[in-house]
Amino acid sequence: MSELNMLEKVERYINGEMNPDERVQFEQLRKTNAEVDQLVVEHTFFLQQLNRFGEWKKFRQLLQFTHTDLAEKGHIQSSRLSGKARVIYLFNRYKRVGSIAAAIALLTTLSISALVWTLSPSSPRSQFEELNKKYSQLEYKSRKQASEIDQIKKSKTIPVDMPFTTGGTGFIIDPKGYLVTNAHVVSGASTIAIQNNRGEYLVEVVHIDKHRDLAILRINDDSFKGYGSLPYSISKKSGQLADPIFTLGYPRNEVVYSQGYLSARTGYDGDTLSCQIEISANRGNSGSPIINRRGEVIGILNGRQTNAEGFAFAVQGKYIYQLSDSLRKADPSVPIRLSGRSYISSLERSEQVKRIQDYVYMVKVN
Amino acid sequence: MKSELYEEGLLKGLAEGDKRAIEIIYKDHFNSIQALIINNNGSSDDAKDIFQEALIVLYEKVRSGSFELNCQIKTYLYSVSKRLWLKKLSVSNRFVSSAEDPASTYPVEDEIEAHEKRDAEFDMMEKAIAGLGEPCKSLLEAYYLKKQNMQVIAASFGYTNADNAKNQKYKCLLRLKKIFFAHYKNGIDHE
Numbered sequence: 001m002s003e004l005n006m007l008e009k010v011e012r013y014i015n016g017e018m019n020p021d022e023r024v025q026f027e028q029l030r031k032t033n034a035e036v037d038q039l040v041v042e043h044t045f046f047l048q049q050l051n052r053f054g055e056w057k058k059f060r061q062l063l064q065f066t067h068t069d070l071a072e073k074g075h076i077q078s079s080r081l082s083g084k085a086r087v088i089y090l091f092n093r094y095k096r097v098g099s100i101a102a103a104i105a106l107l108t109t110l111s112i113s114a115l116v117w118t119l120s121p122s123s124p125r126s127q128f129e130e131l132n133k134k135y136s137q138l139e140y141k142s143r144k145q146a147s148e149i150d151q152i153k154k155s156k157t158i159p160v161d162m163p164f165t166t167g168g169t170g171f172i173i174d175p176k177g178y179l180v181t182n183a184h185v186v187s188g189a190s191t192i193a194i195q196n197n198r199g200e201y202l203v204e205v206v207h208i209d210k211h212r213d214l215a216i217l218r219i220n221d222d223s224f225k226g227y228g229s230l231p232y233s234i235s236k237k238s239g240q241l242a243d244p245i246f247t248l249g250y251p252r253n254e255v256v257y258s259q260g261y262l263s264a265r266t267g268y269d270g271d272t273l274s275c276q277i278e279i280s281a282n283r284g285n286s287g288s289p290i291i292n293r294r295g296e297v298i299g300i301l302n303g304r305q306t307n308a309e310g311f312a313f314a315v316q317g318k319y320i321y322q323l324s325d326s327l328r329k330a331d332p333s334v335p336i337r338l339s340g341r342s343y344i345s346s347l348e349r350s351e352q353v354k355r356i357q358d359y360v361y362m363v364k365v366n
Numbered sequence: 367m368k369s370e371l372y373e374e375g376l377l378k379g380l381a382e383g384d385k386r387a388i389e390i391i392y393k394d395h396f397n398s399i400q401a402l403i404i405n406n407n408g409s410s411d412d413a414k415d416i417f418q419e420a421l422i423v424l425y426e427k428v429r430s431g432s433f434e435l436n437c438q439i440k441t442y443l444y445s446v447s448k449r450l451w452l453k454k455l456s457v458s459n460r461f462v463s464s465a466e467d468p469a470s471t472y473p474v475e476d477e478i479e480a481h482e483k484r485d486a487e488f489d490m491m492e493k494a495i496a497g498l499g500e501p502c503k504s505l506l507e508a509y510y511l512k513k514q515n516m517q518v519i520a521a522s523f524g525y526t527n528a529d530n531a532k533n534q535k536y537k538c539l540l541r542l543k544k545i546f547f548a549h550y551k552n553g554i555d556h557e
Contacts, residue, residue, distance in 0.1 A: 008536050046543055047510075053491040054511035056484075059383060059425055063418045066385075066392050076396045077410075 006036070010043045061346075068343050072228035164364035168286035169249040170194060170217060171297075172359040173234060173320060174336045175227035177219035179203065180320055181287035181363050182302050183210045189365035192217065196255065196361045199223060203363075206334060207327045212273055212319050213302045216327060216336070217363075231355040232289070233342040235296035236318040238265065238275050245277060247301060248353065249288030250362035256285075257353055267313040268303075274313045275299060281312040287363060290314045295342035295352050373439055381428040391421070395440060399447045406451060416454070420446040423474075423481045437472045445472040453478075487550075494546040502538035509535055 012018050013026050030037045070076045167189070170181030179194065186192055187210070192203050194217070201221035208215040239245075239262055246259040260279030267274030277290060281301055290299040299314035324336045344352045379387025396417055403413035420443050495503055501523060508514045508522075520531035 004533075004536050004540060007540055008532075011536075011539075042547075043543075046546070049487065049491060049546075050510050053488050054513075055383075056422070056488050057492075057511065059422065060418070062383065062385065062388060063392075063421060066389055067396075067414060067418070070389065070393055070396070075393045077400065 006039065007043070010036075010039050011047070013040065014044055014047060065343070068229060074228070164191075164193060164366050167192075167363045167365040168284055169288040169301075170361050170363045171248075171287070171289045172227065172230060172361075173216075173324070173338055175229055176335065177224055177226060178206075178336050179217045179219070179361065179363075180300060180323075181215055181217060182300065182315075183208050183213045183215045184302075185287050185363050186215050186217070186365060191366040193364045193366075194219070194361035195364060196358065198358055207323065207330075209323055212323070213315055214300065214319060214323050216323060218334075227359070229343070230339045230359065231342070231344045231352075232291060232295045232297055232359070233339045234317050234320050235292070235298050236321055237298070238262070238316045238318075239292055239298050241265065243292055245279070245290050245292050245298065246349070246353070247279060247281070247285065247288045247290050248357055248360045249281075249285040249301065250360075251282035251284035253362070255357050255360060262298075263311060271313075273319065274302065274315050276311055277301075277314055278311050284362070285312070289356075289360065291352075291356065293349070295344035295347070295356075376439065377424075377428045380425055388421075391439060395443050398440075399443060402444070402447060403451055407455065408451065412451070412454075416447050416451050417443070419450055419481075423477055426481060426484065427477060441472050442474070445474045446478065449474055449478055490549045491546060494542055494549060497545055498538060498542055501534075502541065505531070505535055506538050506542060 009018075009026060013023070018026060030040060067076075168181060168185035170179040170185070172178070173180050186205055187208070192205065194201055194203050201219045201224050203217040204220045206216050206218045241262055241264070243262045244259065245262060246257065248255055248257055250256070258280050260277055262275060263278040264276035266272050267276055277299075279301075281288075285301050286303060288301040289297045290301055292298050296317075297320075298317045300317075300320070301312055301314050303313055321338060324338055327334055328336060344355055347355070376387050376391055380391060396413075399417045399420070400410060400413035403416055404410065408416075423446050424439070424442060495506065498506070505519065505523060508519050509516070516528040516532055516535075519535075520526075520528045523531060525531040525534070
């Protein structure tokens with residue numbers, strides 16, 4: 001009997017899948033053949049080990065999931081939410097080096113100022129006092145102006161009676177409040193706001209690329225609190241033909257889900273920037289994320305051919321990376337980081353959608 | 367004041383892998399463990415690792431059938447986390463002596479030792495499975511870890527029928543066992 005056959009028998013015996021006759025026969029064999037007996041014992045141990053390993057792995061995943069979930073809801077403090085923990089950690093780590101450096105710096109400063117004080121000629125005191133007085137007056141004025149400017153700046157909320165028209169859809173690409181949408185959605189707008197069931201915020205355009213039809217927006221609103229992390233990731237790969245995909249967008253005043261599949265690797269008229277997808281899409285869907293079943297954004301919906309129904313085009317996800325890279329190079333103060341890891345890869349579709357919809361906004365322009 | 371019954375309920379939930387119970391325990395205790403780690407030269411990532419490891423130790427304990435800890439969950443997690451962290455520090459030479467506080471700790475040496483042994487075994491299994499390569503890896507994971515039905519597996523992997531998939535599965539299992547036991551016996555020899 002081959003090794004493979006024997007293994008199958010042993011496993012069926014352990015799992016109780018043998019019929020009674022077979023079982024009696026096998027037990028007989030076990031008694032007479034020590035090797036078989038050993039194999040049963042060994043395989044029982046192995047299956048147990050495998051089973052426990054499976055449960056352990058599942059539990060670990062559950063813990064990881066719980067952690068990101070709680071951090072996102074703000075129930076636990078996480079480094080990604082507040083930089084405080086890291087500051088304390090760095091402080092603890094470097095306090096000795098830091099204090100020595102500080103002591104040296106203090107000593108140097110004191111000796112230099114003593115030198116300057118002894119060597120520099122004394123200036124006429126009255127003149128100095130007059131200057132000092134003028135200076136403090138100036139200082140007072142500028143402080144007052146600054147506080148007035150601050151007050152004007154602080155009123156960063158949406159004016160009540162501002163007429164908006166629906167432009168399209170956008171979604172968060174960085175939890176600090178950066179979104180991406182189509183350039184054609186926001187071009188020519190003077191004021192832009194976004195809205196979903198989380199709230200309504202004012203945004204500003206930080207970067208626009210008309211050629212690729214992409215725009216990066218920043219939430220610029222006092223009431224925006226930031227997110228802990230993103231559930232989905234941005235993928236650099238567009239995927240295989242026939243890969244199932246879905247999207248969430250705002251073709252009307254409510255978030256709408258639709259699904260389809262990747263139907264061609266190039267877009268309208270052989271455009272290699274984009275790809276073609278089979279999905280029902282309307283005007284307001286422009287800027288919607290195209291998400292695969294692992295919860296990775298593979299593209300952004302940007303339009304459909306006017307004379308054809310049922311398919312649409314999407315800008316490929318890798319161009320979001322290129323755009324944010326070029327933005328970071330042009331202005332290092334913009335701290336965009338794109339997430340390469342999806343936390344919802346193993347969830348059911350409906351659960352994925354539930355988690356994603358908080359990050360998809362209607363983009364309104366004025 | 368949390369009653370003993372309440373904690374026992376949580377532990378039962380934990381043993382069953384109940385999401386809600388895990389979330390409550392996580393929420394109630396993570397911040398204090400994080401503070402412990404950070405105040406002792408650790409980062410918040412260290413805190414996450416240590417806390418999750420401590421939860422695994424607790425999970426293994428309650429799964430062995432005893433819901434009686436003889437101390438509060440808080441004390442237990444604190445003691446385990448502290449031990450694990452001190453161990454990690456002494457390995458990486460970042461050891462910082464801290465005053466033992468016998469009132470708030472609970473003896474957990476044996477459990478940690480058992481946990482480390484288990485961890486090493488799981489590690490072995492993980493490496494053995496990874497060493498199989500595809501499609502064996504996914505096939506075995508689908509059947510033995512995700513407990514999927516053979517028909518479903520055959521369909522999703524593209525086998526024409528369940529028997530062929532089953533046959534392939536046994537071939538893979540045979541290879542896995544050989545790799546695993548080679549490592550396992552080596553591991554024991556080293557000790």
